[in-house]
Amino acid sequence: MRWKILIVEDEDWAFVGLKEMLTALYGESELIFTNAKEVQEAVMTINRNQFDLIFMDIHLMDGLSFEIFKQVSIDVPLIFTTAYEQYALEAFQNKGYAYLLKPFDSDELAEIMKRIEPLLPNVEPRLKQRFLVKYGNFLKSLAIADIAYFMAEDKELYAVEKGSGIAYIIEDTITHLVSQVDPTVFFQINRKFLVRIDAIQSMLKISRNRIKLELMPSTPEGIVVIVSEERSPKFQKWLDQ
Template sequence: MGWNILIVEDEDWAFVGLKEMLIDLYGDSTLTFTNAKEIQEAVTVINKHHFDLIFMDIHLMDGLSFEIFKQVSVEVPLIFTTAYEQYALEAFQHQGYAYLLKPFDVDELVQTMKRIELLLPKAEVRLKQRFLVKYGNFLKSLAIADIAYFMAEDKELYAVEKGSGVAYIIEDSLVHLVTQVDPFAFFQINRKFLIRIDSIQSMLKISRNRIKLELIPPTPKGIDVVVSEERSPNFQRWLDQ
């Protein structure tokens, strides 16, 4: 089962950009997209088709998208998108589950989708069991059970092996990896690290919402591992589940 997604958006660049970000997260085969550019067009497709999720720009070429709700009832998760912050309150009054500002931020979209996923039908996202990695000219199939953490550094992404500490290059992105690993075992603590829970050797609170970690195997000299402020609350909940 995949997700049928409606994107109510009159700007082509915004529609294509959001679509590509979602495909990067979940894969092309699990998602179906429909685009509506105007209020009446959106009303028509919502009445005609079932959608699992709706992204809705507030400013459309023929008015504010809030007019849509005067003609049709929306009973599925709804995420408003806009370049203007002043509509946030009205968006939530129309039962919006989230409010994304343009230009879209990948991390913000990932965090929003993690909350929304609980409300959606289960998409066919198969967790990875192994990764094809490389070390110099050598290739290796590295089991997910043997990976301590993933690290982005110097425009490369590395899978760091338990025990040996060898950092293998992997052809992927952290944003995509988050959707392919067990969320109970792995957590993305910042833009550079996706860590396994049993790779944490120690934790030190260095400010109100920042936590410094020591990992096993240790990271290269000069590379600190710090949970970002915005991810710290979810990280602490993850540790306590």
């Protein structure tokens, strides 16, 4: 099933940017976008169509988008977008599910979408088969099957290759990667590591909710891999599925 998304936004750069970020998360073939730039245009569009998700800027060409709610009833997840934090309370009073500040941040959007997905029709995220990575000045297309784990360190994100242990730089974020890999194969154990199941060499429980991992290939000297307390229960369920 494809998601029908309405973006009520009068700035072209914001509409295009939001569209590109969502497409990167789910794939172009899974999303249908509609744009409305004014209050009355949005009212007519909502009355004539059925949407699965609505993004709504607060400041529009002909007024505040809160005027829309006086004319139509919205019963699908609604995310307000704006550059002004002072409208947050009114946004939530108008059944806003989330509040996304401009300029848009892809990590923040990914987190919001992760919370909203259970409320939407089932759509399988597009899983990546390979990543463009670099090592020094050399570029390589690295297959997902050849990646043991992803590691964030020193403001860089690395894809560590099976066997060789080479850490290639990848232009992405851990948060974004989670939606692009098979969740039965990879698990985000903390803010810095997304690991493949068969890269886990050994596990040691060091406290009630903390688990130390040894990975293969080994991590650089001095880097200890710990499953965070917050993620530990889900990690153990993941191991037992």
